[in-house]
Every structure is written in C-alpha cells, then in structure tokens.
Amino acid sequence: MTLGAICPSVCLSVRPSIHPIPPPHSPPPRCPSVPVLLPVPLPLHHHGNGRRSRGGHQEPPFGRTARMEAHGEKGEEGAGLRITAQLLKASSGQFALDSILLLRLRGRGIADLGCLGDCAHLEWLDLSGNSISQLGPLAGLKQLAVLNLSRNRVSSLEPLGSCENLQSLNLAGNLVSSLQQLRCLAGLRRLESLRLRDALGQLSNPVCAASAAYRAALAEALPGLKAIDGERVSGRGSELFQLCRDLDGSPGAGPGPAPPRAAQPWVQASFWEPPPPRRSSIIEEAYKQFGEVLQECRELSRRADDTIAQAERALSVRTDPTGSFVF
Structure with missing residues (x-):
C-alpha cells in the first residue's frame, strides 16, 4: 500500500x-x-507624510500630495484653492514662471493668488469665475495689459495701481461699492477700457446701482478711458453712442410728440441720370491710330485687287468675248 x-x-x-x-x-x-x-495581512506603518504602506515599504512620492500641487492647494478653511507654481506650470505648459505670457484660470475655485506675482512677464490674465477677494500678488505684474476679474469678490483695487501697462480691466460682478475705490486707477495712463457692468451676463457692482450717473463720474475721474462697460466715451464711435442715447430719451423730453415732417428723397433728383460721355486724350489718340490702320488696310486691299487682275490677264489661255478671263 x-x-x-x-x-x-x-x-x-x-x-x-x-x-x-x-x-x-x-x-x-x-x-x-x-x-x-x-x-x-502585514501591519500598517505610518510615515512622516501621513501615508501608510503595507509591510513597512516606502511608497513613491505620488498620490494626493502631487495632485494637490498640480491642481492647487486647499485653503486653511477649505474655502478655495491657492495658486501654486505647479498649478501655473500645468496650466500654461511653461517650465519657468517668468516665461508665462498668457494665463487662463477661469472657474477654478481659486481664493488665494499665491505665487502668481512671480509671473513677471505675464501680459494676459483671466481669473473670472473664482472666489478672489485680495489682489496683493498682482502688484508685481508690471507687464500685465489685459485682466479679467469678473464674477469674484473683489472690493479693494489698490494693488492694481502698480500695473502700469494695464489697458483693459473687467470688474463686472464684484463688490466695488463706491467711486472712491476706483481712484487708485487714476495713475494708469494706458488704461482705455473699464467694465463694471455686463448686461449680457447680468453682472454688476454695487456702485452701478448706488449712482445712476456713475459712468459720467467715472469718465471725469479717469479721463484716459475710451470705453466704459463696452460703450465708447471718446474717440471714433462715441458720437454714435451719444446720438443713440439722445434718441432713446427724446420721446419723453418734450411736452408732446413732434409733428411729422414731409418725406425727403434719399438722393438728389439727378442721381440716377447717366453721366455725359467723356472722351479723354487717350481715347482720341486711340481713334486716330485706328483710322490710320483702317486706311492702310484699304490701300492693301486695292493693291491686292490690281495684282490679281494682272495675274488673270497673264495666265489666260483664250479670249473671252465678254471680257472675262478663264484660267
């Protein structure tokens, strides 16, 4: 067995x-x-960074920490994200912060601008749709020309007074409550466009409702502006806006409707008549040359007829009583 x-x-x-x-x-x-x-199962060991691994083996430095660095760090109270160098590099595709020229961080839930001021050569910046209230890091952006801060929580604009190359600023949908808060922009010599209200996006600021004539006061405080809320206040096109504004207010300005006026023609009476023929010296010279060529053609035709007649008489083999020649 x-x-x-x-x-x-x-x-x-x-x-x-x-x-x-x-x-x-x-x-x-x-x-x-x-x-x-x-x-x-092997016991779980704790590491210094709060991560655990089985068997006491050290995990690679990836995971939650790397994801937070790439997408921005969470604020202390969890109210929003903080801009980090990794977030700026991942959003722009640049390896160095001073090489970033254009940056779009729209709708990221950002509450802290973090190290954004290190982008010394930044020219175009979109921070719309976030939770930003403090603009301190923007004071170092000397080359910034276009800035979009719509739909945020901004009330103080003092750091923007250092952005000496700023040309276009969008503040629609923030917390600017008085024209005094905009006085800091008076030193920006290149600022041409300022938006505090966006009717299409239904965005505004408290100052727009508090002062009915805030545009006129803003144009007086910042005489360099050419456009306020998307409307021209100086330069080409401003007269058209003023005319439209006057037309909108004309029905209620007088005591009653204005009497109708007689219809006027759109064009003058002689507009549709054909213009008289014009003959320039060039056309006259062309007619002269054409007449000379035509005369030469007639002379050549006469000479050809004579030559053919002589050839017929020379090659005739019999006499025709009618006077014609057969060959």
Whole structure:
C-alpha cells in the first residue's frame, strides 16, 4: 500500500505538485480535512507624510500630495484653492514662471493668488469665475495689459495701481461699492477700457446701482478711458453712442410728440441720370491710330485687287468675248 493510500493529506503537505492515485476497485480512503491557511495581512506603518504602506515599504512620492500641487492647494478653511507654481506650470505648459505670457484660470475655485506675482512677464490674465477677494500678488505684474476679474469678490483695487501697462480691466460682478475705490486707477495712463457692468451676463457692482450717473463720474475721474462697460466715451464711435442715447430719451423730453415732417428723397433728383460721355486724350489718340490702320488696310486691299487682275490677264489661255478671263 502506498503512502498516498494511507492519507492523501500527507502527500499534499509534503509535495503539493503530486496527486496520489487510489488503487483500482477500492473506495477512496477518508482522512480528516486539512485546514486552509490564509495569508496574514502585514501591519500598517505610518510615515512622516501621513501615508501608510503595507509591510513597512516606502511608497513613491505620488498620490494626493502631487495632485494637490498640480491642481492647487486647499485653503486653511477649505474655502478655495491657492495658486501654486505647479498649478501655473500645468496650466500654461511653461517650465519657468517668468516665461508665462498668457494665463487662463477661469472657474477654478481659486481664493488665494499665491505665487502668481512671480509671473513677471505675464501680459494676459483671466481669473473670472473664482472666489478672489485680495489682489496683493498682482502688484508685481508690471507687464500685465489685459485682466479679467469678473464674477469674484473683489472690493479693494489698490494693488492694481502698480500695473502700469494695464489697458483693459473687467470688474463686472464684484463688490466695488463706491467711486472712491476706483481712484487708485487714476495713475494708469494706458488704461482705455473699464467694465463694471455686463448686461449680457447680468453682472454688476454695487456702485452701478448706488449712482445712476456713475459712468459720467467715472469718465471725469479717469479721463484716459475710451470705453466704459463696452460703450465708447471718446474717440471714433462715441458720437454714435451719444446720438443713440439722445434718441432713446427724446420721446419723453418734450411736452408732446413732434409733428411729422414731409418725406425727403434719399438722393438728389439727378442721381440716377447717366453721366455725359467723356472722351479723354487717350481715347482720341486711340481713334486716330485706328483710322490710320483702317486706311492702310484699304490701300492693301486695292493693291491686292490690281495684282490679281494682272495675274488673270497673264495666265489666260483664250479670249473671252465678254471680257472675262478663264484660267
């Protein structure tokens, strides 16, 4: 009798790869069941950065920390994100912050501008749709020309007074409550366009509702502006806006409707008459040359007729009583 016939579990425990074959015409022996041993999980170890790994092995420096650096860090109170160098590089595709010229961070939930001031050569910046209230880091952006801060929580604009190259500023949908808060922009000599209200996007500021004539006061405080809320206040096109504004207010300005005036023609009476023919010296010279060529053609035709007649007389073989020649 083989060892496997006595107890198959012994063979399984000694050589797991060998399966015993019971002898023929004999019932399989019975033996007690062998308990199944499950792997015991290794203890969890803590690392200094708060991550845990099994067996005490150090995990690679990826995961939540790297994701936070790439997408911005969470604020202390969880109110919004903070701009980091990794976020700026990932958004712009640049390896150095001073190489970034254009940056779009729209709708990222940003509350802290962080190291945005390190982008010293930034020229175009879109921060719309965030939770920004402090603009301190923007004071170092000396090359910034276009800035979009719509739909934020900005009330103080003092840092923007250092952006000496700023030309276009969008503040629609913020917390600017008085014209005094805009006095800091008076030193920006290149500022031409300022928007505090966006009717299409239904965005405004408290100053727009507090002062009905805030545009006129703003144009007086900032005489360099050429457009306020998208409307021209000086330069080409400003007269058209003023005319439209006057037309809008004309029905209610007088005591009653103005009497209709007689219809006037759109054009003068002689507008549709064809102009008289004009013959310049060039046309006269062309007619003269054409007449000379035509005269030469007639002379050549006469000479050709004479030559043909002479040839017919020379080649005639008989005399025709009618005077014609046959050849």
